Amino acid sequence: MRPKIQLPRRGLRTAVWSLVTALVATAGLVGVVLWQHSYAMDEQRVSIRHGGHTLNGVLTTPKDGRKRHGLVVYVHGDGPVDATHDDGYRPLWEANAKAGYASLSWDKPGVAGAPGNWLDQSMDDRADETAAAIAWARARPDIDGDRIGLWGSSQAGWVLPKVAARTSVSFVIAVSPAIDWLRQGRYNLLAELRADGATASRISAAIAKSDTTRRLLESHATFEEYVKATSGDLDGMTADRWGFISRNHTANATQDLHALRGVPVLLALAGHDLNVDTAETERVYREVLDAGGALTAEHYPDATHSLLKQSIEQSDLKVTLTAFFSPRSLFADGFLDGQRQFLKELDRGGSATR
Template sequence: MFGKRVRTAKRRRWRAVAGTLIALSLLAVSLGGVVLWQNTYDLREEHVTLRHRGADLDGVLALPEEGDGPFGLVVFVHGDGPVDATHETFYRPIWESLAKAGYASLSFSKPGISGSEGNWLDQSMQDRADETLAAVAWARARPEIDGRRIGLWGASQAGWVLPKVAAQDAGLRFVIAVSPAIDWGRQGRFNLLAELRRDGASAEERAAALRRRETTQRLLQAGATVEEYRDATGDDDMTADRWRFIAKNYTSDATADLRAMHGTPVLLVVAGHDINVDAAETETAYRELLPRDSLDVRRYPDATHSLVKHDVERSTVKLTLTAVFAPRALFADGFLADQRRFLERLPDSRAAAASAPRTPGR
């Protein structure tokens, strides 16, 4: 009798374990479905290659899910760092929003990243502008793209690239500038002080950091080697490539190029929690340097430099879960929709789309 009770209890436990495993399996399948659904976008992505200065750049052309075109186009210009064409999928919610306005998106991995040849740390801001101009020229030859409706989207470091491109190509239809800086030197100092405040640095730590910064500036002006920089500052993490990149670009200033932009319509996006760029300085400069009727400014008080919601970005767990389960919710409220509306409200945008010839065979 006792043995029977034991066998009955074991069967019950196994049934409970089996039921739990089945429930967990169903939950995993359900969550997998949610992840798949949330990370599926209304886009048609095509792998493309741009040949520029003897090297191949690997890219993505993201077309609206429906329609034959020709479509308007947004050419993406990355910020700092080793960025691939999708920015590790970060761009896709933005591409989808732009597609709702009838625009395709074009983005290339930086040289040396994800199939692109070369080394992005070899580039000056003018090199980056030349690469963007080459991407625009390539796109104008594509039958599914309306060459009259091509513009730029760029973030952070792209703030020194976008105005150069727009100043050199008067045919560009618009620029969307997200958290751009004006002056490389002032931006670096602002970022340093903001990070020190965030980290609760003491007055002594702040003074020491500023002294190291002044030393770095003197070394750059003197054309010092990376070894001389390391010896003077104790920063052994600085690579030769990175030092060379900084030396090429530390005098960057967007002021002259902004003045030369031919009145190109600009959507300036600034964030309330930006510790990388002085958003107030940027907005003031754009208002002073650009014609009033060409500038549209959108502020997002709850956003960080990347336009991710502040409360999401400051929590690793929340950031990870949101990126996996609801990537569109990463961005500040209104950010995606405001870009779509900006494109839809451009003068003659709808008329150009309606009157453009249809692409044969599509």
């Protein structure tokens, strides 16, 4: 008869405790992730009718027991953005909730099953859409119609003042907004080439192609003409994208910004912005809005265009891990608190400019 094989009692204890430790560590990590993705606000899906179709939105409200709240209406930047911006807005919404404000956002047309195509829109179309959302919000009993403002990033810089010209807003938070479409495009092109360490010949070739594109836009060229002029070197350009650029390439926010005179504006600018010339943006905002005494400009030296920490955004792995384990830490130091303080100051009647 074969002898029974037995683990040493000490070895068995070690194996059991190793398993227990692994299980506890796993449970701890799950707990951390769940806690980090639990936000101090209530969230609900909403539907907004506009132009014969439905905007699929998300409305978040503070958990403070109040029946009515002010509202921050979100205006997306470029690209196919859904209502939560792939969950990236939630830390911002939570900061708003801590200041006593609700937040409203919606899927762009054609995104996440929404009807339409966002590439068919002009900046005026986007402003009309936002004004309709504000009208919808004002009709709700849980929203204070006298405390509704806008939050917008990047491309939204051409939309925000157009909205203010259509309907009254109580404040604006403008994050990395550009002034002139074509100048912004050229700035972005050169900034990215320099960041890549491009050679002089590569830069010259890129500028030549950019100049060709500008001439085609000025002559109202078709997409087929663009394809022919660039010898098929489309660099991601599609017919829909060409149509979008053709409709919007003359956008310049300078004159539209006059609609924001006297409106409290928080201008958030990044120190490592490869997309927008922040010096031009701040100069124009100050020239147009400072006379009204309601502009606050905040600078985040270590931030990128998206107001994420540069040390994180430069690594896809860091972005993924931080978004998973500590999403609030994605943003530049002080960015979330700065918006919360801005909103609280509004309710206190403050209007100090910086």
